[in-house]
Amino acid sequence: MPVQHNHQGKLVLVVQDDADLRSLLCDVVRELELQVTEATDGNGAIQRIRDLEPHVVLTDLRLPGGGFEYVRTLRTLYPSCPIILLAELGDHHAKAEALGCGVRAFLAKPVSLLDLQRAIIGILDGESDPSG
Numbered sequence: 001m002p003v004q005h006n007h008q009g010k011l012v013l014v015v016q017d018d019a020d021l022r023s024l025l026c027d028v029v030r031e032l033e034l035q036v037t038e039a040t041d042g043n044g045a046i047q048r049i050r051d052l053e054p055h056v057v058l059t060d061l062r063l064p065g066g067g068f069e070y071v072r073t074l075r076t077l078y079p080s081c082p083i084i085l086l087a088e089l090g091d092h093h094a095k096a097e098a099l100g101c102g103v104r105a106f107l108a109k110p111v112s113l114l115d116l117q118r119a120i121i122g123i124l125d126g127e128s129d130p131s132g
Contacts, residue, residue, distance in 0.1 A: 003032065003117045003118055003121045005032065005121045007121065007125075008033040009033070009035055010034050010035065010124060011034070011036075011037060011053075011055050011056075012029045012034050012055065012056045012057075013036075013037050013038070013054040013056070013057045013058065014026050014029060014036055014039075015038075015039045015042070015044070015057065015058065015059035015060060015063065015066075016038075016059070016063065017040050017060070017063040017064055021060075022038060022040070025058060026038060028113050032117055032121065037054065041064040041065040042063065042066045042067075042073075044065075045057065045059060045065075045070075045074070046077065049077070049078050050077075053081070054081065055081075055082075056081070056082050056120055057074065057081055057084065058084045058086070058120070059074075059085060060085075060087075061086065061088075062087070068101055071085065071098065071103060072102075075101055079102075083103045083104055083105075084105040084119050084120065085103045085105070085106050086107050086108075086109050087106065087107075087108060089108040089109060089110070095108075104123050105122070105123060
């Protein structure tokens with residue numbers, strides 16, 4: 001059962017180079033009755049944000065054109081667009097660096113789909129730290 005909210009129709013950009021994981025993440029977002037657009041790399045994400053101005057960006061850290069420089073570029077070009085960052089479990093320094101780059105929520109993979117939904121809705125609700 002999805003998280004309850006009043007944000008139906010808002011747009012989430014899902015950035016993931018793995019097609020199967022991207023499809024799953026998009027399904028999780030659609031289950032919340034949110035709109036989804038997709039990108040497979042950092043450059044595509046920047047273009048999608050420029051063209052569509054999503055309400056939230058859900059992105060993997062490790063993808064082509066990705067990494068923290070990509071996250072900093074997103075933050076610089078689009079400071080009002082909140083970012084949810086997915087990273088490998090055990091990347092101990094990644095969370096601190098991600099939050100330092102202005103990421104609104106940091107989730108370690110494998111991520112709980114319910115935690116992901118809560119983070120998305122928390123951001124849309126204006127929570128300061130929706131990842132807990």
